[in-house]
Ligand code: UD1
């Protein structure tokens with residue numbers, strides 16, 4: 515029995531290739547949703563659009579401080595794993611769901627597989643950096659997306675035989691859904707946009723959004739891009755960001771704010787954008803895969819492969835640097851190669867899990 519633990523939108527997206535492969539191979543598995551994300555646009559829409567089976571369990575943990583959320587997830591995961599005799603559980607990435615799921619499982623001596631292991635920003639102010647380090651060190655199977663990620667793990671003393679370089683499941687998700695997105699949705703028409711004639715922005719990192727100064731700078735930077743290029747800046751707003759913009763009364767007139775979008779809509783917008791500006795991890799990767807220039811509104815990244823191949827630049831969180839980043843990156847031609855694999859990560863991960871079950 516394979517337990518797939520997920521709780522946030524990107525975990526649903528990045529686990530979808532693994533779930534599809536378990537379905538295809540008719541394996542015994544279950545989905546445990548922690549409920550870290552719960553509003554329709556952050557959760558259900560992805561199950562519907564990606565046609566994923568219902569989770570067998572939903573812990574409904576909701577939002578809270580890091581300790582509250584992590585503790586609720588651990589208690590709930592433990593309860594489920596005591597009932598379900600799992601051979602292995604899979605967690606993904608660097609969320610509170612991933613670290614709490616891994617910790618609860620490993621204390622019950624259930625083997626843990628970490629999907630997207632070995633990423634490092636080397637910035638411990640990020641809650642995600644702490645989560646990913648801990649999840650890696652608790653895991654029995656480390657599915658590293660790239661050779662760089664593997665090297666990070668080896669440097670920290672993790673046994674070589676536990677690591678398998680698979681590529682990133684985000685490539686599978688993009689390849690599996692881009693055509694479907696082009697057939698099923700027409701978000702450009704809905705938003706009255708022309709291909710390659712708009713910027714796409716997202717921002718939700720705690721260190722950007724909870725800092726009033728940084729949030730204001732990011733909004734000012736996006737506004738100045740819209741003014742300089744006379745092109746729309748489309749900004750699907752994460753609920754954390756929406757709440758802070760509202761609380762602080764930040765002026766967002768020049769920016770085309772929308773509610774968070776479904777994956778099919780977002781993927782289509784990304785693929786046709788002039789460039790993207792983001793602090794998201796997944797969006798840095800997807801832009802690289804789709805051949806769209808990216809400026810990352812952070813001072814570091816755990817996705818250095820995107821910098822190495824030349825699809826991404828770090829512009830920090832100051833308005834002037836964000837504008838300069840757009841000036842530079844908007845004209846890039848996509849000649850880079852995708853460093854995240856050929857879209858078979860989900861298959862490789864499930865193959866290893868299936869073999870683990872029989873050991
Ligand atoms: C979490 C992850 C982050 C990941 C992101 C994906 C952690 C520490 N952070 O950040 O790594 O990049 O998910 O999107 O796990 N909210 C809602 N509806 C929801 C979910 C959240 O309104 O469905 C609001 C709540 O006010 C909540 C806030 O957003 O307090 C933040 O949610 P939370 O899950 O704590 O962190 P994210 O910023 O989403």
Ligand code: UDP
Pocket residue numbers: 523524527716718750751773774775776777778780781793794795796797800
């Ligand atoms: N995404 C989406 N709708 C949106 C914004 C993002 O479907 O309005 C998708 C995006 O394609 C990517 C994932 O959400 O696959 C990224 O999630 P997020 O930025 O929340 O988290 P991170 O990757 O930073 O952990």
